Structures are given as structure tokens and as C-alpha cells.
Amino acid sequence: MKRLYLLFLMGVLAFSCKSRKTISDRNHQNEKPVVVISSEDNSNENNNTQVETPKAYTSATEKYIADYKVTAQHEMELYGIPASITLAQGILESGSGEGRLSVEANNHFGIKCHGWTGKKIYHDDDEKHECFRKYNDAKYSFRDHSLFLSERKRYADLFKLKKGDYKGWAKGLREAGYATDRRYPQKLIALIDRYQLHNLDREVLGDDYERHVEPSNPNETVYTVSKGDTLYSIAKKYNTTVENIQRTNNLPGTTISIGQQLVIN
Incomplete structure (x- = not known):
């Protein structure tokens, strides 16, 4: 009897162990793998945010234009x-923007003291150790430049010119005594033509923009760019070359805009 009882207990234990193993195996089969993300992976994920790369400029002048054109x-x-x-x-x-007055005094226009009661800086110009105005920010230099021209009677005729007549302004500034350099007008005009700065005037004036262009001799023609024009089509129309138009108008490339006036010779 005892022997039968022992056999019975051994059978129950064996069945119980087998059942537990089957359940355990089944549970292992149903488990999903766990993906462990290390702190290094997290950091890489966070570093996926793109950082804007500073724009590169080919010259200090291009950077200057980008920095101050809105002002x-x-x-x-x-x-x-x-x-x-x-x-x-x-x-x-x-x-x-790289000269001493602009770097140390935010004075971008070489405006001298002339009764100025603010901060000052001394710099050699026409004479040694001359007094120039000093500003806390470049924007105040631009504002003082506007006031300097608009509040002095000798510059009054400039404001009567056509709004797009930058050549008239360049010549008028020299005639009114703004600069002593005889080639001052030509230098301004060359910069405006080279960097197409007159397009900034066009953006401000919109439909009121009217650029004034004067041919330098009777054999030249002033052509106003229309929709669909290209330098090639204009050159062909006037029996000249693209290179000649670019050289005459100080164009750095082939981009032209509607309403732009070109001197053709």
C-alpha cells in the first residue's frame, strides 16, 4: 500500500514539474524583446536638431550690405x-565697416563733431587729431547721417531729384561739399552699380520707383528692361555683346530686373 502511495506522489510531482516547464516555455515564447537605448543613443537622437550654418560672404562689402541694408x-x-x-x-x-571710426566709434559716415555734445573720438583725417562723433550703436550713425543731410540747406536740392536718381545724389553730394575727393561721385556710382544697390530703392518705392539714367555720350541709348528680356536678347537687338553691356553698366553677372535701365553703346 505504501509503495502504491509513493508511486502516486512521484507521478503527481513529475506532472507538476512538467506543467510548470511547459508554462514557463510558453511564457518565454510570448515575451517581446526589450530594446535598451543607451544614454549615448539618446544624445545622438537629441543632436539630430539642425544647427543653422552662418552664411559665408565673399567680401566684407557683401557682409556690410547684408547687415545694414534694412537700416x-x-x-x-x-x-x-x-x-x-x-x-x-x-x-x-x-x-x-572695418575702418577705425566704425569699429571703435560706430561712426560709419565720418561725421565730425560740429558742435556735438555726445561722446567723441579723435582721428587723423584732412588734418591730424580731428574730432568725430561717437555712437553707442551703428543705427544711431545712420540716423545722424539722415539728419545731417535733411536738416542742412546746402543739401536741399538733392531732395528735389527723382527718387531713383542715385547718380544725381552722388554728384550733388560732392557739389554741396560733403566730400573733398573729386572722384567721390564716381566711387559711389561704381559701388551702387556693382552691387545693384538701386534695387533696394526699388523695394522701398514700389510703383513710385523711377530710376534716372543719363548716357555719357550722344551715341549711347538708355534701354528700360521689360518682361522677358535677357542680356542676350537686348544685346542682339542693339547689335552688341552681353560683355559690352555688362562692362558699360558695371554688371557683375547676367541678372537683370524689370524696369532696370541699361546704357547701350
Whole structure:
């Protein structure tokens, strides 16, 4: 009897162990794999955020234009001075923002003290150790430039010119005594043409934009760009070359815009 009882217990135990093993195996089969993400993986995931790469400029002048064109356009809206003239003067007077007066005094236009009660800086110019205005921010230099021109009677005739006549402004500034350099107008015009700064005037004026272009001799023609025009089509029309049009108008490339005036010779 005892022997039968022992056999019975051994059978129950064996069945129980087998059942537990079957259930355990089944549970292992139903388990999903666990993916462990290390802290290194997390950091890589977070680093996927793109960081904007600073724009590279081919010259200090291009960077200067990008930095201050909006300021120049804002001054044009308020005071009527062409943004192209303001920027060209700033480039020329400040050495594209790298001259001592612009770096140490935020003075981009070489405006001298003339009764100025603010901060000052002394710099050799026409004479040694001359007094120049010093500003806390470059934007105040641009504003002072606008006031300097708009509040002095000797510059009053400039504001009567056509709003797009940057050549008239360039010549008028020299005639009114703004600069002593005889080639000052030509330098301003060359900068405006080279960097197409007159397009900034066009953006401000919109439909009111009217650029004034004067041919330098009777054999030249002024052509106003229309929709669909290209330098090639214009050159073909006037029996000249694209290179000749580019050289005459100081065009750095082949991009032209509707309403732009080109001198053809």
C-alpha cells in the first residue's frame, strides 16, 4: 500500500514539474524583446536638431550690405535719402565697416563733431587729431547721417531729384561739399552699380520707383528692361555683346530686373 502511495506522489510531482516547464516555455515564447537605448543613443537622437550654418560672404562689402541694408531702407522711408546712396556712402566712408571710426566709434559716415555734445573720438583725417562723433550703436550713425543731410540747406536740392536718381545724389553730394575727393561721385556710382544697390530703392518705392539714367555720350541709348528680356536678347537687338553691356553698366553677372535701365553703346 505504501509503495502504491509513493508511486502516486512521484507521478503527481513529475506532472507538476512538467506543467510548470511547459508554462514557463510558453511564457518565454510570448515575451517581446526589450530594446535598451543607451544614454549615448539618446544624445545622438537629441543632436539630430539642425544647427543653422552662418552664411559665408565673399567680401566684407557683401557682409556690410547684408547687415545694414534694412537700416538704410528704413532711413529712406523716413527721410527720402536713397538707400543705395546711404549704403554706398557707408561702404566708402567706413571701409565696409572695418575702418577705425566704425569699429571703435560706430561712426560709419565720418561725421565730425560740429558742435556735438555726445561722446567723441579723435582721428587723423584732412588734418591730424580731428574730432568725430561717437555712437553707442551703428543705427544711431545712420540716423545722424539722415539728419545731417535733411536738416542742412546746402543739401536741399538733392531732395528735389527723382527718387531713383542715385547718380544725381552722388554728384550733388560732392557739389554741396560733403566730400573733398573729386572722384567721390564716381566711387559711389561704381559701388551702387556693382552691387545693384538701386534695387533696394526699388523695394522701398514700389510703383513710385523711377530710376534716372543719363548716357555719357550722344551715341549711347538708355534701354528700360521689360518682361522677358535677357542680356542676350537686348544685346542682339542693339547689335552688341552681353560683355559690352555688362562692362558699360558695371554688371557683375547676367541678372537683370524689370524696369532696370541699361546704357547701350
